[in-house]
Amino acid sequence: MTWIHSITEKTTYRTIRNEKLEESLCVVDQGVRVEVMENGFIGYAGTQDTSTSGIQRAEEKARSIALAGSHNPVFKFSAKVRPFAQGVYKTPIQKSFDAVSLKQLMDVLVDCSQAMNISDKIVQRSAGVIIVETQIHSKGPNGAETVQDFSIVALNIGATAQEGSEVQTRTLNGRSAGYQIGSELFSRHRLLPNCETVARQALELIEAENCPHDKRDLLVGPDQMYIQIHESIGHPLELDRILGDERNFAGWSFVREEDFGKLQYGSPLMNITFDPTRFGEIASYRFDESGQEAKKEHLIKNGILIRALGGLESQERSPVSGVANFRSSSWNRAPIDRMANINMETGMSTLDDMISSMEKGLIVHSNKSWSIDDYRDKFQFGCEYGQLVENGKITKIVKNSNYRGRTLDFWRNLAQVGDTLETYGTLYCGKGEPSQIIRVGHAAPYCLFKDIEVFGGG
Amino acid sequence: MSWKYKIQESFEKNSKILFANLKGDEEVSLSLDAEESDFVRFNKGQVRQTTSVEQAQVNLVIQTQNKIAKIAFPLTGQLDEDRKRCLLYLGKARQEMEMLPENPYPIILAESGVSQKDEKAETPNSHFIIDKVAQTVHTNDDFVGYMASGPLIKAIANSKGTSHWHSSDIYFVDYSLYSGKQGNAKAVTANVAGRNWDEESWQTSLGQSRTFLHQLQKPAKKIPRGEYKVYLAPAAVMELKNTASWGGFSQAAYKQGQCSLRLLADGQMQLSEKLTLIENFELGFQPRFNSLGEVSEAQIPIIENGLLKNLMTSSKTASEFNLKSNGADTRETPLTMEIKPGSLKRDHIFKELNTGLYLSNLHYVNWSDQKSARLTGMTRFACFWVENGDIISPIQDMRFDVSLYDIWGSGLIDLTDFQETSVNISTYNNREFGGSKLPGMLIRDFKFTL
Numbered sequence: 001m002t003w004i005h006s007i008t009e010k011t012t013y014r015t016i017r018n019e020k021l022e023e024s025l026c027v028v029d030q031g032v033r034v035e036v037m038e039n040g041f042i043g044y045a046g047t048q049d050t051s052t053s054g055i056q057r058a059e060e061k062a063r064s065i066a067l068a069g070s071h072n073p074v075f076k077f078s079a080k081v082r083p084f085a086q087g088v089y090k091t092p093i094q095k096s097f098d099a100v101s102l103k104q105l106m107d108v109l110v111d112c113s114q115a116m117n118i119s120d121k122i123v124q125r126s127a128g129v130i131i132v133e134t135q136i137h138s139k140g141p142n143g144a145e146t147v148q149d150f151s152i153v154a155l156n157i158g159a160t161a162q163e164g165s166e167v168q169t170r171t172l173n174g175r176s177a178g179y180q181i182g183s184e185l186f187s188r189h190r191l192l193p194n195c196e197t198v199a200r201q202a203l204e205l206i207e208a209e210n211c212p213h214d215k216r217d218l219l220v221g222p223d224q225m226y227i228q229i230h231e232s233i234g235h236p237l238e239l240d241r242i243l244g245d246e247r248n249f250a251g252w253s254f255v256r257e258e259d260f261g262k263l264q265y266g267s268p269l270m271n272i273t274f275d276p277t278r279f280g281e282i283a284s285y286r287f288d289e290s291g292q293e294a295k296k297e298h299l300i301k302n303g304i305l306i307r308a309l310g311g312l313e314s315q316e317r318s319p320v321s322g323v324a325n326f327r328s329s330s331w332n333r334a335p336i337d338r339m340a341n342i343n344m345e346t347g348m349s350t351l352d353d354m355i356s357s358m359e360k361g362l363i364v365h366s367n368k369s370w371s372i373d374d375y376r377d378k379f380q381f382g383c384e385y386g387q388l389v390e391n392g393k394i395t396k397i398v399k400n401s402n403y404r405g406r407t408l409d410f411w412r413n414l415a416q417v418g419d420t421l422e423t424y425g426t427l428y429c430g431k432g433e434p435s436q437i438i439r440v441g442h443a444a445p446y447c448l449f450k451d452i453e454v455f456g457g458g
Numbered sequence: 459m460s461w462k463y464k465i466q467e468s469f470e471k472n473s474k475i476l477f478a479n480l481k482g483d484e485e486v487s488l489s490l491d492a493e494e495s496d497f498v499r500f501n502k503g504q505v506r507q508t509t510s511v512e513q514a515q516v517n518l519v520i521q522t523q524n525k526i527a528k529i530a531f532p533l534t535g536q537l538d539e540d541r542k543r544c545l546l547y548l549g550k551a552r553q554e555m556e557m558l559p560e561n562p563y564p565i566i567l568a569e570s571g572v573s574q575k576d577e578k579a580e581t582p583n584s585h586f587i588i589d590k591v592a593q594t595v596h597t598n599d600d601f602v603g604y605m606a607s608g609p610l611i612k613a614i615a616n617s618k619g620t621s622h623w624h625s626s627d628i629y630f631v632d633y634s635l636y637s638g639k640q641g642n643a644k645a646v647t648a649n650v651a652g653r654n655w656d657e658e659s660w661q662t663s664l665g666q667s668r669t670f671l672h673q674l675q676k677p678a679k680k681i682p683r684g685e686y687k688v689y690l691a692p693a694a695v696m697e698l699k700n701t702a703s704w705g706g707f708s709q710a711a712y713k714q715g716q717c718s719l720r721l722l723a724d725g726q727m728q729l730s731e732k733l734t735l736i737e738n739f740e741l742g743f744q745p746r747f748n749s750l751g752e753v754s755e756a757q758i759p760i761i762e763n764g765l766l767k768n769l770m771t772s773s774k775t776a777s778e779f780n781l782k783s784n785g786a787d788t789r790e791t792p793l794t795m796e797i798k799p800g801s802l803k804r805d806h807i808f809k810e811l812n813t814g815l816y817l818s819n820l821h822y823v824n825w826s827d828q829k830s831a832r833l834t835g836m837t838r839f840a841c842f843w844v845e846n847g848d849i850i851s852p853i854q855d856m857r858f859d860v861s862l863y864d865i866w867g868s869g870l871i872d873l874t875d876f877q878e879t880s881v882n883i884s885t886y887n888n889r890e891f892g893g894s895k896l897p898g899m900l901i902r903d904f905k906f907t908l
């Protein structure tokens with residue numbers, strides 16, 4: 001059996017720094033991945049020669065290496081790992097990218113840069129966008145055919161303030177401002193107020209005290225929650241990691257197959273979903289690359305681990321339930337289990353309620369540093385912008401806000417969950433051998449955690 | 459004709475056609491990154507996935523006196539199709555150039571002559587490595603990892619007549635051996651690399667890994683937080699070097715306030731006199747020409763006896779800040795770094811460590827505080843607690859948070875008198891040239907926090 005995935009992608013990088021052109025690059029990629037199953041093993045061959053002869057040659061290669069692999073496979077798969085699929089997906093957008101000329105876009109970015117020019121102490125002002133337009137056209141046996149078109153924008157807006165030897169950078173959402181969206185995002189009305197806030201907060205940071213080193217309540221903003229979810233929930237729940245495929249590179253997982261249905265991952269307030277159907281989130285799609293149709297599923301419900309991030313191949317290898325998440329970075333890589341959109345469902349608390357409830361606390365916004373071990377247990381995160389809370393009130397801004405902990409302890413200390421979801425996403429999640437970078441989305445509300453070790457710089 | 463030579467013919471012929479179509483004061487640089495790769499992925503000594511990839515990307519930079527545009531597009535190896543693409547994207551780049559703001563930092567395209575290097579070899583293919591692993595890896599090795607193999611190409615041609623071609627047939631197998639169940643497993647990691655398959659290196663590597671893994675079989679000791687004397691094996695030093703290279707040695711990062719070694723660059727801090735870092739093209743890992751055709755010096759000292767000598771400076775940064783480029787590409791990261799050796803002999807490592815931690819590998823290292831050049835990360839794979847020069851037990855993984863000014867400064871006791879060479883095994887989007895030659899390091903007061 002043979003499947004063919006034709007992938008075209010145009011990625012443009014436009015950046016203005018200090019009101020001048022910093023970067024403009026357009027990358028056009030086009031290729032075909034041919035997949036051939038022989039004796040229950042799938043071989044993959046990718047080529048940019050999309051002529052009939054080029055695709056035939058790729059098919060011969062894929063067949064040859066599928067046969068070779070089938071002599072000593074990890075698992076002999078059934079045809080069920082490639083279900084019949086037909087349908088289309090297109091990012092719902094209000095305005096196409098063609099509706100804004102390159103000159104108009106660069107003018108908006110110049111204005112964003114200028115909007116951050118509020119003080120001589122703002123020494124660097126950077127306003128950039130990455131626009132990704134991707135089409136994945138997949139064909140399989142018996143007329144199976146899907147076409148999925150994606151429109152994606154990631155914003156990179158940041159201001160660096162300097163006074164003497166003190167230098168602080170504040171960005172818009174820690175570089176996590178990535179969405180499936182059209183050119184409606186490039187409106188001055190939408191962007192300029194954010195730019196001014198970024199610059200003002202950079203100035204606040206160079207005047208701020210260092211974050212204290214102690215244990216206290218930690219209120220994590222949605223643009224930091226996105227990486228907390230990503231590193232300490234998303235990756236450890238990937239079923240191919242649990243099955244050991246990633247042990248040489250990205251790592252294994254503290255989660256075992258027998259933990260599903262039993263493990264108290266977090267407090268009962270913790271509800272985590274896999275949801276590629278969510279409007280505007282960066283990793284939304286209708287079908288994964290096996291052809292499985294995506295739907296929203298709970299991974300963790302009321303704190304209990306119930307489902308893994310495993311596509312149909314991992315599901316054949318394991319008794320654990322999975323999702324439609326078998327994805328590749330492009331035509332030149334084989335699909336593996338990836339995250340897509342992994343979200344924290346909302347709770348009942350307002351932001352004001354959560355702040356009022358904190359006797360001694362820290363609010364953190366926008367990730368700038370991240371690290372976790374290969375089993376996804378011991379983590380440390382750094383954030384751009386911190387606010388101290390004393391007796392229910394925000395009292396001061398602090399710089400170099402860091403915290404660390406262990407995954408299960410941390411999530412079991414989840415005390416309150418906000419009632420409003422914010423959506424973020426990144427283009428850059430790395431995994432796999434050979435390695436792949438893929439886009440992942442994470443929507444989350446503010447969340448309050450008790451007794452977390454926080455610390456500053458220096 | 460092989461795919462590699464089809465790509466070479468297409469790039470050379472079509473670049474000339476493209477240059478012949480330039481108008482007025484237009485100048486163009488075309489760089490090529492290409493590979494013909496076999497990837498085979500293993501888990502538990504069996505094959506998980508096999509992938510074959512042919513890919514070639516041309517990066518076109520067009521500039522006039524005050525404008526610039528950049529477009530990258532794929533080559534197929536079919537002459538006519540690629541000619542159409544070259545002319546199509548030349549036209550698109552011109553259109554973009556018209557609409558873009560002025561280029562504030564114009565650069566002069568290099569006139570650096572012509573060179574050609576074609577390192578041919580019989581690299582292992584998918585069939586070979588599948589058979590080899592089946593024949594030589596034991597059932598109880600629990601072998602996991604992958605092979606990447608085949609021709610790797612980097613080339614540049616520009617309208618000033620510069621033309622450089624470098625192709626190299628190379629492979630690596632990057633692997634780990636595991637023992638024990640999830641949650642209580644022990645593991646070692648290693649890689650072998652070369653041009654033609656080297657059976658002796660393969661067998662030696664597997665044998666050493668099995669021996670190392672055997673030494674890990676005692677229960678893992680939990681070490682409390684605190685400061686310990688450590689020995690970092692060259693593979694662990696590489697993790698620190700990789701993160702330090704992420705903006706730490708970039709001129710643009712320094713000028714824009716983002717350089718994590720800013721205090722070193724300003725002369726306010728210094729590192730140990732024992733520490734010398736060189737961007738060393740003589741190691742043979744990396745072509746000396748960059749994507750604009752500029753050719754670097756054979757060696758660029760970065761840190762010499764603890765003092766910063768050079769930051770990696772691209773021609774764009776040089777133009778902006780009125781400096782001299784040293785041939786760095788736009789990312790301004792070292793690509794072929796050597797850290798000079800010290801005097802610690804291999805046989806004396808455990809004796810000199812005496813009581814502390816032997817760390818073979820580190821994991822997920824990231825800056826935790828830029829101003830103080832602080833790094834956090836984890837221990838990984840074969841790491842041991844050592845007392846009085848004897849290995850006592852493996853350890854449970856620990857998180858560290860340390861400043862380079864400490865561990866490469868007053869805390870650096872010595873470097874080994876031997877170095878280990880490693881090829882670049884990064885395969886994000888594409889395989890890459892590059893590598894390193896690094897010693898081990900003996901360090902006091904290495905701080906662990908979790």
